[in-house]
Amino acid sequence: MDIQELYIDKPNWGITFTRPTASAGGLKLRTMPPPDDLIVSLHQNIGVAAEPLVKPGDWVLKGEPIGAVPHGSLGARVHAPTSGQVITLAPHSVPGHDAALCVHIHSDHEDRSWPGYAPLIDPLAKSALELQAAVAEAGIVGLGGAQFPTGDKLDPQAGIRILILNGVECEPRINCDDALIRYRAEEILAGAQSMLHILAADDCIIALKSDTLKAIEQIRAALEKLGDKRFRLALVPPVYPAGGEAQLVQLLTGQEIPAGGLPRDIGAVCQNVGTAAAIARFFTTGEPLISRIVTVTGSGITAPVNIEARIGTPLNKLIQFADGYTSDNTQLVMGGPMMGVALANDSLPVTKASNCIYVQAAEQTQPPPVEMPCIRCTDCATVCPVALTPQLMLQAQRTDDFDRLQHLGLSDCIECGCCDYVCPSYIPLTSEFTRAKKTLHNMAFESERAIKAEARYNARNERLQEQAELRKRELDAQIETIEMPPDDKKDALRRLLNRADNNDRGNSE
């Protein structure tokens, strides 16, 4: 069967890294057994944290649900990555959260599975809603890093026409999706078929980077074997950040997602290849999302490798499995060199968002360069994948001109770091914009509160005024009904009152 292939033009934005990325050759994939202790965060998704289903002292089996989504909220279920005993249920620092409630499980080294999930014999024969519920049950979230609950994203009623499988791992050094494609291409396609069924769509594009030759070979072979005419293959030029959701959708469909919108606004859904594979695994084996592939690489790692690790594995154990550090003085980053976040230490655990641990030996890093003034070269605007003008945004940010920042499209910034990379004055643009976004978010929050407070204040004033007027009317009505005493009585009354008044004054002096 001839696989339909899309030719994608090189975009005029972004950065083409000249050093060969790891995925050109590709690191090997090894599976790591569960360590002695696992710290499983209950907040590994966009939305609210899961509520614990277990307490300290409980014994759990591999794949057993330990966290449930609060009713009516957006969230994802959490499952035990191995069998063992729950030691504590306490806040713990995890990548992305200073203090997330975590379930600390001590492994019993038996790795026994929970029998509650039976494999789905023929998933495509089930209804879309049943499959959607199954995806949510398995706690599957977007494994590209955003962790959006997949059960909510795969909406049969959203009118989706095209499914895009994102295998365009564009950040240099990250290799986990490439490894998945090289080793488990068929699983990815099986998961994609289930996704198409749920979405009631019949158009799927699998996007890979054009320089990942081994991965392309595997996907082509898997597509041939599957023989499903709905699938097309797109080879995307290895430009960073072509793998960003909005960027990829635009490259493949030619349509731009409206500002502040989502791919579903133009009838598309974009899912990471890892998410598809996780769905296939749950349907065929009954194993929910309890592990993921993490790239462990960098000058500080002795043997860089892709590791399939259980969620909750402490990073130091993960790094040990990659033969440890090359140096005593290292900097850990979760993610890649462009968008990664520095980690305080290596006792933090693997979460569903952990795509890569990038470790640099301090001897190999340079001190951060000194920031110099902006020379208006506009290299930043040239590389911006969202067509923003970082130069003007920086000016607005530094003069606290939040209105202008909004107008310039700050909320569309994907914080990819391209502008940082090209700036000849070494201005840390991305971190300025991240800060500005936070400030704007807080300002919007305060503004909302202010509007509500003003409305309540006005309502209260109106109420008090109404009450005062009502009292006055009642009082007036009462006075009307009082019979006035005849004149002589009035005089006597007046004299009495004057005397009482004078006595009062006498007393007070």
Add this chain to the structure above:
Amino acid sequence: MLVLAAITGLGLLTLSRWLQQSAESPVEIVNAMLPQTQCGQCGYPGCRPYAKAIINDEADINQCAPGGDSLVTALARVLGRSTGSVDPAFGVQTPLSVARINEDACIGCAICIAACPVDAIVGAARYTHTVIRDECTGCDLCVAPCPVDCISIEPLRLAS
């Protein structure tokens, strides 16, 4: 002569269009910039009275403690006055906070309910009162009147 008439006519047209565009009164504009805490620290019984006072030149722009220095700067920019920081005589800016009633200690006297400028306290005479966190502006006006001192102010953590 004709040219002069044309220029005047054009000028008047522009002016009227500008006035139509800024249909919002100056008091509205200033009020919209104030934090709506309704705390009275500025010396006025609420934010709108303070806004009115600013426009009438009865009050300075640096009297709002909850608004902080950034409000002074913003007001200076809009009103064309010189900027500065909040006058410490009118208070200091505190982080966003809400009131909390210790329900075990509450005696249900309803004095705090009357004190709240935004009706953020729920309760009735001889029933336990409680603060609606979403509506509370942290203005502090309920704390002093409480006869059993059961109201505390806590910081509100903004989501990041």
